[in-house]
Amino acid sequence: MEGIPQHPKHTAELLQEILQRTQALPNDGAVANYIPALAEVDPEYLGIAVAELDGKVHIAGDAQMPFSIQSISKIFGLTLAMERVGDQLWNRVRMEPSGHAFNSIVQLEWEHGIPRNPFINAGAIVVADTLVSHYSASRTALTQFIRNLAQNPLIFVDEVVWESEREHGARNAALAYLMKSFNNIEANVDDVLDHYFYQCSISMSCVDLARSLSFLANRGVQPGTGEVICDPRSTRRINAMMSTSGMYDQSGEFAFTVGLPAKSGVGGGLVAVVPDYGVICAWSPKLNSFGNSYRGMFMIRQVAEELGLSVYS
């Protein structure tokens, strides 16, 4: 990328145009149905927001409607843990793409309870364990961190989703107990899972997400407030892990076709970081077989192609 992207029309108009192109496509895939609270979301929601580093936010569609951020919360948890725990975190979780589904337990057994990266469930549970162990009230700490990043005190946890996650959390409990058996969980497993399910249940809009993650495009400094969230080395590292592992077992394809650090959630949200430019967030509830938003990927790809945003030049 050479400096600020050049484009012939205003970004807001471009987003509107892309939204219309997207609405013209068949709305393929399926809404996540492992918990009832997610399964009931209207599959027709469609929104996109772009937060630029100068503070401008462009939107189209349902960009201000809060949705369940699910795995996108892994970025917030990771950022907080990296600052709080430092490099010793990397003794307990690696930074390699997994080559397996996000909730696979196979690899975790082979690799003796050390998760491949912080964006698969097992890795995020280890991160949750560090937060539970290092904060007296880890859930509150995380909520405040996110509200501050988004400059939105109204961000909330959806209690129905949280309860539902707990009820259907057997697979994640299996991952946590397997890691415990390898001594890679320090706190009480129930407490760790409770934190993990809590952070998955946070509701945010495309605008909230694009704004709150802008420090990743700005070498650690939050554009609106000038606050230093982390050092530039940390943002490079987080962006690198999003690039190799942020889109589950479709990360390679996303790098190949789009070329931006990104993270998806099964609520249908998808954020992409454009270093030195800003953050894009798209939302559409229906997922493909990898667990990524079908129309969300389409929209982000369109923006990246139109604006020439790939980090791979």
Add this chain to the structure above:
Amino acid sequence: MEGIPQHPKHTAELLQEILQRTQALPNDGAVANYIPALAEVDPEYLGIAVAELDGKVHIAGDAQMPFSIQSISKIFGLTLAMERVGDQLWNRVRMEPSGHAFNSIVQLEWEHGIPRNPFINAGAIVVADTLVSHYSASRTALTQFIRNLAQNPLIFVDEVVWESEREHGARNAALAYLMKSFNNIEANVDDVLDHYFYQCSISMSCVDLARSLSFLANRGVQPGTGEVICDPRSTRRINAMMSTSGMYDQSGEFAFTVGLPAKSGVGGGLVAVVPDYGVICAWSPKLNSFGNSYRGMFMIRQVAEELGLSVYS
């Protein structure tokens, strides 16, 4: 990255300094020993070259000594196949990181003979199959392609290495036959392996490699000659795959610590692409447990840090 890197001293001096830092370290790891021809290489060789897009080449150490490029050849084979075969190549090989060792057969069976990406052995063998099938003389075509890229007609294949590869090629034969059993090899298996072993046996220097791969940093145009090697979409794709899969099962860590598209070979070579700036190539024969050059990684990381080169900003 913001435009051309700014650095206080001349690149040549920096390389010299980094070379000295590297020589002061213990020379850890082990020379590849699966074939005698590689095992006999002097482990003290150490070289680095940086080819900038304006044509300048900076070097230090044994940067002009030819060595066995091994898996770095996968980039050349892939580029040629992408141009010749087009997008149908992606029906036969994917672009996902593998999460396994470079010569693993496990994943190939699970995934029905479709390799994870063109940089693991199985994927490169599929690419070799397409070259054998599309060219009347695929080995000659590849050699000419490389000589032209490097502007060096003296680039050659080491016949001793080639013969040695054939003699010790049982593991790669197993991969090829397994893919054949899934109908993912079209040509005769012996011919495909012969091409594959041939390309692994090409000898090039750091300077040759840095020069020849400069089109990857320059949106498909070879800087020296102005020749269009491929379109910018192809270079973005190749760089993306190098970023997620180029360093075997250490690719995530390399993205995390260095942040550049890269490819290594068991001959101890390592190339890294810096979009819009140039190509770095380092060489040191001793490998770590992932099959990557120990001191090669150290040198590239030093250059990237000193010059601030990560694509993740």
Add this chain to the structure above:
Amino acid sequence: MEGIPQHPKHTAELLQEILQRTQALPNDGAVANYIPALAEVDPEYLGIAVAELDGKVHIAGDAQMPFSIQSISKIFGLTLAMERVGDQLWNRVRMEPSGHAFNSIVQLEWEHGIPRNPFINAGAIVVADTLVSHYSASRTALTQFIRNLAQNPLIFVDEVVWESEREHGARNAALAYLMKSFNNIEANVDDVLDHYFYQCSISMSCVDLARSLSFLANRGVQPGTGEVICDPRSTRRINAMMSTSGMYDQSGEFAFTVGLPAKSGVGGGLVAVVPDYGVICAWSPKLNSFGNSYRGMFMIRQVAEELGLSVYS
């Protein structure tokens, strides 16, 4: 086997001789150490008992000392569940050898939460689930079942072992939660695990075990009391599963070298069924890498060879 084994000396003398041969060997292997209560057992214990169908019991060494029966309890749980639940049990657990370690979670994920057989941990946990679901007090029911079989009202659970199992039960919790996530656990996971850990913590002697399992050698009828424990088809089935899967991932080797249905426990106990003759039980705490008693296997093999007991003729 042709009818009752013929042997030149009395069985009691033979056992004494074999005990001495065994004591002359180095006492290799290691006492199970995953819970402190087991790790503290004196590794020099060595006992053997043979219960013949006519009621005679021959012993040598520490044959009357109670020890932790651990996985041998899986036979009791299975027999009770087969009688109580009937053939629908086989919808939830298979009868195939696993080809993996006893506590592997890999295969369980591949095979969608259906364990390979009732003698690996996951399978025994499914069996425990059926007992918890079908009995108002499953632990009491099992204890009474075993006491009645052994005609020994003093058989007890070692509370220290039970508590220790619970404290170190993360791996088994992972198996249970993974099966829960595949809807193959009906009762509350904590209750199921509590039953499972309870049955593993029962203490019995070689004499107790040989006597209590005699119905397996006698087509379902308990020799001492004449009570019908199960039908002959059930004993054939249990013996078959012990033959293919009773010795963890060493079952094939045990069939090859000894040729008797057998089950081992990490407490160092080992029982072998000789159809139409009786049951042998050996005990020595040190285990080999598969989790089977080193000297226990040696003693059973000696008895089988001397008496010509293989079911494979």
Add this chain to the structure above:
Amino acid sequence: MEGIPQHPKHTAELLQEILQRTQALPNDGAVANYIPALAEVDPEYLGIAVAELDGKVHIAGDAQMPFSIQSISKIFGLTLAMERVGDQLWNRVRMEPSGHAFNSIVQLEWEHGIPRNPFINAGAIVVADTLVSHYSASRTALTQFIRNLAQNPLIFVDEVVWESEREHGARNAALAYLMKSFNNIEANVDDVLDHYFYQCSISMSCVDLARSLSFLANRGVQPGTGEVICDPRSTRRINAMMSTSGMYDQSGEFAFTVGLPAKSGVGGGLVAVVPDYGVICAWSPKLNSFGNSYRGMFMIRQVAEELGLSVYS
């Protein structure tokens, strides 16, 4: 089993009755179609033979029609190799059930090229390697061995099947090359595969197979001729391995439901050894998903149940 089975009617009549019961069932499953020569076999063939140790042979249906014995040949190869090579064979192949499909390559990689047992393809290829290495003309030696066992000089190899096996042998070539890469193949891979494909292509009838394998039920002595084929320890071992591994990944279920050492082939043949009584061979070309003959299994199970033949009592 208590001595010679007692049954109310003559065995010949029983076989006739079972044949009729079988013909009344739907002929489920599918003929093996990986090679054309096998795919063309009439799926209606149905035959059974019982060879008793006193020399009587009872038959019903197409018991004298030769068919492709396929994997049943693994018993002949193994017997010959055990006699020729001795116990050092077990350094190169184990005797454990595999828990995987017969041609799986996954386990072979994990376990460093040592096959789980001689009845999966990889194990039989190792056995073939020992025969090729120890005999100047291994194919002739095997044919003579089988003709002598069956007392039938007309037993032949189907050249069309042999050629077809070679043409479609990529999967087996992959197994062989993978083992070669672990130094577990000594001879030339092509020669080993040629022997392996040859032995799979031998044609024999139910009568031939039941007669030729009678030594397995008779402690190593061939009943018709009195010739000592191997020692009793070897027959116990072969029977044990057939019991734990002879029916591919359905071996446990076969032990559970039938309880006899058995071996199947994808030609639809199935032999079962009844120690001290005789050998049963059934044939019906349609296979279930494990690669075992559907109606063959049904017939053998009927015979075993009617005559009370399980080795597990």
